[in-house]
Amino acid sequence: MADRAFAEERKLFTKAEKIEGTLEVPGDKSISHRALFFGAVARGKTVVKNFLKGEDCLSTLSCLEKLGAEAEFAEDGLVIRGKGFDGLTEPADILYAGNSGTTARLLLGILAGRPFYSVLSGDASLNNRPMARIVEPLEKMGAAFFGRQGNRYLPLSVIGGKLRGIRYEMPVASAQLKSALIFAGLQAEGVTTVIEKAPSRNHTEIMLRQFGGEIAVSGNRIEIPGGQRLQGTSIEVPGDFSSAAFFIAAAVLLKNSRLIIKNVGLNPTRTGLLDVLARMNARVEVVERTEKNGEPAGTLSVKSGELTGTVIEGDIIPRLIDEIPLIALLATQAEGVTVIRDAEELKVKETDRILAVANELSALGAKIEPTGDGMVITGKARLRGGTVDSHGDHRIGMMLSVAALLCDGEVRLKNPGCVAVSYPSFFRDLKRLIR
C-alpha cells in the first residue's frame, strides 16, 4: 500500500522450540470500533476501557472527530462525549478510513441518516473493496451516494437525510453490512428488518442494548425500531480473539508448548477456529468463562498436539473468516488434506487472501491449491526459509510470522508494519513467548 510508510522488510523470528507463558492480547478491534460509533451517536459520556489503539480503530476515531464528536484518552480509558445522532455535524474535510473496512462500512450506515454532505475515502486497498453491498440497501432507505463505477467503490460522497425502514435479505453474510443497516435503522422512520444469510459476529446487537437501545433478534431475523435515542455508558473491551488466534496456532504447532491466554473474547460468533481445532484434534480448552458488557470472554489453555486435516465449509465460515489464513497454516502441518470452501469473501479483504495465502505459504514449501472459494491444503509439509510479502495485509503478515517459527531457514517479511492495523505490539508479544 503506497500510502502507509513502513519498514520495507523485516527478518522474522527463526525456528522456535516452543511457545510458553501467559498472554493478554490487546482489546478487540470489532468491539472497539463499535464502542466509538455508539459513543459518538449516544447522549452523554461513554468510557471505553481496554480500547484497541490499532490503526483501524484510530481511523474510526479520526472520522468521528471530523464529524464533531469529542473524545480524549483519560486514565480509565477513552472518553467520548456524544450529543446523539443529531449532534454530528457536516465535516469540513474528507473522512479518511485508512485500511479499515469496518470504519467505512459502519460509518456509511450512520452518514445515511445525517442531513449533510460528506466524502469518505480510504487507502489503495480499501478503495478497491466492494461498497455496493452497503450502498444499495441504504439507497432503498433514502440516502444518496455518488462514486466511481456506479457507486461501487470509495471514495464515495454521501448525502444523507430522512430514512425509512425496509425489509432486507442480506446477499452476503457480513457483520459490517448488518451493522451498517442497524445504524441506519436506528435513525429511520418505522422498523428495519434484516435477514441474515448465516450468523455473523453480533457485537453490534449486543452493544446496542448496553447503550439502552432496542433490537429484536429471532433466528436469522433482526428488527430495529427506528427513531431511537441512545444513552452513553461504560464499555470494557475484552481481548481480541482474532489476535489471540496467532498465538493459539503457534502453541498448537510448536512441540511442548503451553500457553495461557487471559481475558480474551469468546463470543461464539467469533470462535469458529476453536470448533475447527477440536475437529483437528488440537488441545485447546476454555478454562474460565466470564462476561463483559454482554460479551462472553474468558481464559484459554493451549497445548501442542498432532493435527488431522478437515473440511471447513458452510455456516461456520463467517465465524472464522479472519482466521482462515491461520487455518491454512495449521493445515500445512496436519495429517492428510484440508479443504476450505464457501470462503469467496476472502477475495475482498485487505488483499485477496486466497491468493496471498497460497502464494506466500507455497514460497515457504507448503502445498496449497487456491480454488474459486477457498483452498485445498496437503499436510505434513516441510517449510523452508525465504522472502515473503504481507502485501500490506496485517493478518497475512502475522500468519507468516507464525509460519517462520516452523521454517528450516531464515524468513524475511516484506511490508511488516501493517500488523499495527490490529495488533501494534504483535512482534514484542511474540518475542516474549518464544523459546
Ligand SMILES: O=C(O)C1=C[C@@H](OP(=O)(O)O)[C@@H](O)[C@H](O)C1
Ligand atoms: O464487523 C466487523 O467488525 C468485521 C466483520 C468481518 O467483515 P465482513 O463483514 O466483511 O464479513 C471481518 O472480516 C472484519 O475483520 C471485521
Ligand SMILES: C=C(OP(=O)(O)O)C(=O)O
Ligand atoms: C477484514 C478485516 O478488517 P476490515 O474489514 O475492518 O478492514 C480484518 O481485520 O481482517
